[in-house]
Amino acid sequence: MRKIAFLFSFCLFISFTVNAQKVEIPLDTSVTTQHSVSINGKSFDYSAETGMLPLWNEAGEPEASLFYTYYTRNGIKNRENRPLVISFNGGPGSASVWMHIAYTGPRVLKIDDEGFPVQPYGIKENPHSILDVADIVYVNPVNTGYSRPIPDKDGKVDRERFFGVEADIEYLAEWLNTFVTRKGRWLSPKYLIGESYGTTRVSGLALELQNSQWMYLNGVILVSPTEIGLDREGPVEVANRLPYFAAAAWYHNALPSELQNKELEELLPEVENYAINELLPVLVKGGFMEDSDKEAVAERMAYYSGLSKKVILQNNLEVPFGYFWKELLRDKEGYTVGRLDSRYKGLDAKEAGERPDYNSELTSWLHSFTPAINHYLREELDFKTDLKYFMFGPVHPWDRSGNNTGENLRQAMAQNPNLDVLIQSGYFDGATTYFNAKYSMWQLDPSGKMKDRLSFKGYQSGHMMYLRSEDLEKANDDLREFIQNTLPGEGTPAKY
Numbered sequence: 001m002r003k004i005a006f007l008f009s010f011c012l013f014i015s016f017t018v019n020a021q022k023v024e025i026p027l028d029t030s031v032t033t034q035h036s037v038s039i040n041g042k043s044f045d046y047s048a049e050t051g052m053l054p055l056w057n058e059a060g061e062p063e064a065s066l067f068y069t070y071y072t073r074n075g076i077k078n079r080e081n082r083p084l085v086i087s088f089n090g091g092p093g094s095a096s097v098w099m100h101i102a103y104t105g106p107r108v109l110k111i112d113d114e115g116f117p118v119q120p121y122g123i124k125e126n127p128h129s130i131l132d133v134a135d136i137v138y139v140n141p142v143n144t145g146y147s148r149p150i151p152d153k154d155g156k157v158d159r160e161r162f163f164g165v166e167a168d169i170e171y172l173a174e175w176l177n178t179f180v181t182r183k184g185r186w187l188s189p190k191y192l193i194g195e196s197y198g199t200t201r202v203s204g205l206a207l208e209l210q211n212s213q214w215m216y217l218n219g220v221i222l223v224s225p226t227e228i229g230l231d232r233e234g235p236v237e238v239a240n241r242l243p244y245f246a247a248a249a250w251y252h253n254a255l256p257s258e259l260q261n262k263e264l265e266e267l268l269p270e271v272e273n274y275a276i277n278e279l280l281p282v283l284v285k286g287g288f289m290e291d292s293d294k295e296a297v298a299e300r301m302a303y304y305s306g307l308s309k310k311v312i313l314q315n316n317l318e319v320p321f322g323y324f325w326k327e328l329l330r331d332k333e334g335y336t337v338g339r340l341d342s343r344y345k346g347l348d349a350k351e352a353g354e355r356p357d358y359n360s361e362l363t364s365w366l367h368s369f370t371p372a373i374n375h376y377l378r379e380e381l382d383f384k385t386d387l388k389y390f391m392f393g394p395v396h397p398w399d400r401s402g403n404n405t406g407e408n409l410r411q412a413m414a415q416n417p418n419l420d421v422l423i424q425s426g427y428f429d430g431a432t433t434y435f436n437a438k439y440s441m442w443q444l445d446p447s448g449k450m451k452d453r454l455s456f457k458g459y460q461s462g463h464m465m466y467l468r469s470e471d472l473e474k475a476n477d478d479l480r481e482f483i484q485n486t487l488p489g490e491g492t493p494a495k496y
Helices: 165-181 197-212 235-251 263-283 290-307 308-315 321-327 358-380 405-415 434-444 469-485
Strands: 002-008 015-020 021-026 029-039 044-055 062-073 086-088 108-110 123-125 136-141 188-195 220-223 422-424 454-457
Touching: 044 165, 062 165, 062 197, 086 165, 086 197, 108 358, 123 358, 136 165, 136 197, 165 197, 188 197, 197 220, 197 405, 220 469, 235 263, 235 290, 235 321, 235 434, 263 290, 263 434, 290 308, 405 422, 405 434, 422 434, 434 454, 454 469
Parallel strands: 086 136, 086 188, 188 220, 220 422, 422 454
Antiparallel strands: 002 029, 015 021, 029 044, 044 062, 062 136, 108 123
């Protein structure tokens, strides 16, 4: 609940003209409101600061204005021991809205226990937020949320400065330096958390902050991670699909009874073992595998996937994700299943086809997130602007070249003995599958000397596992434990 009236800090705006219309961007402004929340049965007060903070170029001129929301627990006498969690979402081009009002923040969506939208829309207290143990800032990269680039005198934007793997990491590190300096958080333990493409972002930022800003981290959390530049093409990529296929089929009761009767956490290790130790060696042979081997593999894949042996053979054992989402329930119920969360069903114009007409889970999420964030920022946090809040902003074309973010994360860990990594994934995520996340974790450090600093947590939900009430609690508890376990004891040196 909000307790007292809001307080404005200084305000600075920049205006320019687009298509004969004057546009006003808040360049350097913030507003602070006071609230209270009860987390794990304990109530406390906190401050919520929303604002726009400039990105400065080498000449000291603003290149962009980035929108942020910064939560701090009140009554903390010594913030040098108080962790700071820096949160990004992905896309690229997605606002930092999803984890903000559905996962780690003090307020969450009003949705049902499985994550489906309900009306009236809105938000409520988050009794599982990590704000009890850490302050949090949610950062919106350029052209997401209210963040905007500052055009030059000719009204043009240097898109190469912002919209690419390397550019994104470089300018955000510069901006974070300004933010941390302004807020006096240089002494605080720091954590990066990114979701989806945000995992690419924070993996690269770990090294960029360390080597270009001399800002060292205690932890990086990868939520539903992308490939982070690690190679898993060819037979490996195909074999890695099967555990996800099995999870989605299990959820929809599409597996044989002997598998369906198992707990998911009992079933998945069995499928993972088959994928690694039996399926992959056969797939490596490609078109030269024996016909008997191909038949046997197709039969076993059908057993674990909920698909027919015929469909698997028709696809030469390489069933595309899109076809799986269309095919799994085609004959059984006539629905499609979601990409980012295969618990969600969709309804296409025709049952025939190669892939779903739309992403059923994303339309469901936008149904609840869009009204909630627009209302919350304006009416509860009192940030007023006529800028459109970009849930997904214009950031394309995105330069994906030079993606070495996984190697960057490994190098950052090697250079910093205090840096640990936690990976969180939903079993029903078909976009960034949980088993690919495990595979990336295994491949991140080929030496194996840092594996005790890498950990994985899985959940019975999808890409945004926290939308399911049970996993909102569990995932936040895992974050809380990770943060508390990676804070070094006082006076403990960072060394091998």
